[in-house]
Amino acid sequence: MGRYRALPTKFFRRSTQEVAADLLGRFLVRDLDGERLVLRIVEVEAYLGARDRASHAWQGRRTERNRSLFEEGGVAYVYFIYGMHYCLNVVTGRSGNGDAVLLRAGEPIAGVETMLGHRCWRRSPRPGDVAGGPGKLCQALKVDRGFDGSPLSHGDLRITEGEPVSPKVVIASPRIGIGYAGEAATWPLRFAIEGNRHVSRPLPG
DNA sequence: CGGAAGATCCACT
DNA sequence: GTGGATCTTCCGA
Numbered sequence: 001m002g003r004y005r006a007l008p009t010k011f012f013r014r015s016t017q018e019v020a021a022d023l024l025g026r027f028l029v030r031d032l033d034g035e036r037l038v039l040r041i042v043e044v045e046a047y048l049g050a051r052d053r054a055s056h057a058w059q060g061r062r063t064e065r066n067r068s069l070f071e072e073g074g075v076a077y078v079y080f081i082y083g084m085h086y087c088l089n090v091v092t093g094r095s096g097n098g099d100a101v102l103l104r105a106g107e108p109i110a111g112v113e114t115m116l117g118h119r120c121w122r123r124s125p126r127p128g129d130v131a132g133g134p135g136k137l138c139q140a141l142k143v144d145r146g147f148d149g150s151p152l153s154h155g156d157l158r159i160t161e162g163e164p165v166s167p168k169v170v171i172a173s174p175r176i177g178i179g180y181a182g183e184a185a186t187w188p189l190r191f192a193i194e195g196n197r198h199v200s201r202p203l204p205g
Numbered sequence: 206c207g208g209a210a211g212a213t214c215c216a217c218t
Numbered sequence: 219g220t221g222g223a224t225c226t227t228c229c230g231a
Binding site: 061063064065079080081082084 | 223225226227228
Binding site: 047054055081136178 | 214
């Protein structure tokens with residue numbers, strides 16, 4: 001079984017939408033204090049660089065914060081938002097294009113108790129409580145700006161083959177939380193596994 | 206240099 | 219469904 005074999009850098013250097021859909025079912029592996037935490041990616045969003053008003057690379061803007069977003073595909077882009085949350089992106093395509101895929105939700109595979117401990121919760125955990133949201137996902141895996149710009153094909157945070165899904169079970173819909181983005185807000189760039197209970201929000205249909 | 210916004214989450218009604 | 223928390227980052231003046 002090659003589920004824990006890291007994906008090669010080449011994987012990330014295809015078109016962003018192609019990579020986004022192909023990331024579903026893959027494993028996001030985090031080595032922390034000698035333990036291996038694993039999430040199966042179940043929901044992502046594609047961000048299409050300079051031409052995408054919802055992207056941090058809109059109109060080609062480069063700042064200190066989004067520097068890694070313009071690197072060659074295969075590295076992480078981690079940013080801090082709302083004064084308290086981190087979001088993890090996978091940079092895609094070629095250097096300079098500013099394309100990336102936001103990892104929005106994961107299904108716990110290993111290290112569930114530890115990941116729950118990283119999260120604040122009162123009631124008994126329900127699906128989606130561990131990593132059903134971009135901020136939650138980073139909390140569960142203890143991902144912060146320290147990973148910004150680091151490669152995802154090896155190291156303490158990496159993406160492995162996991163359990164790829166058929167394109168037939170991939171549901172596309174508009175992205176979340178970007179209502180300000182005009183026409184881009186309607187683009188169907190959110191991808192999720194049909195019927196999965198660990199997504200950040202219910203899927204259409 | 207100040208103001209405003211933000212790829213979110215949680216608690217409460 | 220609504221509102222508050224919380225603070226870095228960015229842009230305009």
